[in-house]
Amino acid sequence: QKEVEQDPGPLSVPEGAIVSLNCTYSNSAFQYFMWYRQYSRKGPELLMYTYSSGNKEDGRFTAQVDKSSKYISLFIRDSQPSDSATYLCAMDGTGTALIFGKGTTLSVSS
Amino acid sequence: EAGVAQSPRYKIIEKRQSVAFWCNPISGHATLYWYQQILGQGPKLLIQFQNNGVVDDSQLPKDRFSAERLKGVDSTLKIQPAKLEDSAVYLCASSRPRDEQYFGPGTRLTVT
Secondary structure: OOOEEOOOOOEEEEOOOOEEEEEEEOOOOOOEEEEEEEOOOOOOEEEEEEEOOEEEEEOOEEEEEEOOOOEEEEEEOOOOHHHOEEEEEEEEOOOOOEEEOOOEEEEEEO | OOOOEEEOOEEEEOOOOOEEEEEEOOOOOOEEEEEEEOOOOOOEEEEEEEOOEEEEOOOOOOOOEEEEOHHHOOEEEEEOOOOHHHOEEEEEEEEOOOOOOEEOOOEEEEEO
16 A cells, blocks of 8 residues: 555546545654645645644635544635646655655646 | 756656756755656655755665765756666755755656
């Protein structure tokens, strides 16, 4: 079993839809949970950052962590064409290096 | 604040050839990372530096990959000899200790 599992999609939604992206993980020692957004031919950029369990909201984005289920989610409200990208979940490994999921490719059509 | 710089952006080589990638981190960032991102996969850590010392190189294929960070600033990642399976995007990231990692645009390597 891989440490971090993420459905690669692709996921296609119309503009204005609510998008739900998810990851599961196996290592209960993970404490920091992140979502990165990666546009084509660019490096990943940090979108959301959560420590331990709970919810965090930033504008149209909400990140949820359920450590009891080893499950994290990213919700995007009122999705826009500019949200079309690959979304990568990431968690802290040993030290400060990150362990990434495969990424989910999202396409939002206008 | 200038971002992480990487060069070249693209490189095509034949298998068994050698190649080198360069990274200039954000000024003041002591921690530097090299990740390998194969198409359809998330980035995988190859090596992590703290200043000019290696913190983690457990996933670096040391028979063909090498990296250095002289003077604790710029870094170079080398592959010699390259294999077909080395085709990937090589991402450099930098951060302050235990802080957000900032990624460069990556170098896209194709090995034919």
